[in-house]
Amino acid sequence: MHIAVVNQHHHNPDCPATCRHYTFLAQLALRHRVSLVASDGWRRTRITDTYSWAPTGVELHECPVPYANSMGVVQRLKSFIGFAMAAFRKAMQLQTPDVLWAVSTPLSTAWVVAQVARLRGVPWVFEVQDLWPSFPIQMGAVKNSLLQKRLYRMEKRLYRSASHIITLSPDMTEYVVSLGISPDKITTNYNGTDLALAAAVQPEEMAELRHTYKLQHKKVVLYAGTYGRANDIPTLLQTIEAMAANLSITFVLAGSGYYESQLQALAQRVPNLLLLPPQPRPEIFKWFKLADLSLITFNDLPVLQTNSPAKFYDSLACGTPVIVTNPGWTKRFVEQHGCGWYVPAEQSQALAQGIVQALAQPQELEAAGARGAAISRQLFDRQQLVKEVEAVLEQVVR
Incomplete structure (x- = not known):
């Protein structure tokens, strides 16, 4: 099986981060072909140099798009848009995968994967790490009410478009179900640890x-x-x-x-x-x-x-x-x-x-x-x- 993963926030264990997908992709690459489309934004956060940047066996297709937690709203928005554009090009250039896997946040990553999946005729899986757009809206980052409504409509369309949805907590699952999505289409998979x-x-x-x-x-x-x-x-x-x-x-x-x-x-x-x-x-x-x-x-x-x-x-x-x-x-x-x-x-x-x-x-x-x-x-x-x-x-x- 050829799995194509799109994840703007790729890290490795040299970084101060959770590294859920580093562990997952290392295991999946033992049994499948894995292509990873990711930004290079977190490379600068490496504290040590013990691990390879991508797990052994994973084909890395990197997009030069900066990102940092210190960024303000406008800078983050530019980063999200920049990655979405670069990731779309990279994903369209890949040999056709059997399945696409979108790691969101941000919601723009899922949107890109949904477009690539439609154009290439392959199924896609939507992993929800945080609830967007609810998170930026409740944090006050998106104040325009018309834009809020559009983002919520896009979120719902993406849930419907995905072949399957993975959430990281039971409360996320409950939220997605409340939008009219069948529970049979959702798997709760805890963030977990090493x-x-x-x-x-x-x-x-x-x-x-x-x-x-x-x-x-x-x-x-x-x-x-x-x-x-x-x-x-x-x-x-x-x-x-x-x-x-x-x-x-x-x-x-x-x-x-x-x-x-x-x-x-x-x-x-x-x-x-x-x-x-x-x-x-x-x-x-x-x-x-x-x-x-x-x-x-x-x-x-x-x-x-x-x-x-x-x-x-x-x-x-x-x-x-x-x-x-x-x-x-x-x-x-x-x-x-x-x-x-x-x-x-x-x-x-x-x-x-x-x-x-x-x-x-x-x-x-x-x-x-x-x-x-x-x-x-x-x-x-x-x-x-x-x-x-x-x-x-x-x-x-x-």
Whole structure:
């Protein structure tokens, strides 16, 4: 089977990113021909040079289109349009695939794949990583009401056009069904994590980190991810400042993004905040293993309740319980499986209280971590999740 994948946001494990598709494509390339149409925008985020940029066996067709999380709305729009145009040309030049696979976001990637699929007479699969256009609209990036309506109509047409839809959370699936799409056409495939990277972390590596950063006898609360406008970083700032006198707790934040300068200023004022640069994928698992608790924070917006954050899966795989602030499926999940706690979004006092209460129960903290690790092995192993995606692709081709 010849699988053609179109993904503007391709990464490899040298980057500070989830790398879901790197793992998936590495496995699929063992059994199928895989062509990847991607931008080169994330090459500059490589921190190490350990991995090949595309997995062995994957044919890379790269589009020179810049992208960065620091871009504003206009710059991002130019990047999306630029990639759409370049990806259309690349995809039309490929030897005819058996199936096209669109990794969205942005929605423009799915639109391009739908056009190529129609022109070349092949089926296509729509992987929904975030709900667009709901996300940019609710974040205030698309204010024109006429444009909003057009984007929603395009979204619905794309769902209908796709031969199959893959979503990354049950709440995304529920949303797509609410638009009149048959549940039989949708597969929920969790974002998942790389269990082998979690298992590879050695105790001496964690001990070295504790020594290097003077974390002996400290409770470590970790936030690892983007400091973006959707991540409720202002609440995190307020929480850390309010807990500055509690020197038994150290907040470790690893990432970059919009609120980086405010976090750097806070780190100069409080003694228990450690800011780290973005970490390559193998390194971030060491921090998740070391941490006593990790935070998965997002703004209080309906669209963000559906998301499928990589740090949620990575933390649980490392046996580190989580505090989530989404009242959607992640809240239901941690409560059902006893692997974390829920605190309402945008409430710094409640978040501080939740952190203190969780850390005050070391036995329950350890038990919650063990439950999280167990459910990760059962549900979140990307080596198993890719088989489900492979089955979808094969079904569509048949």
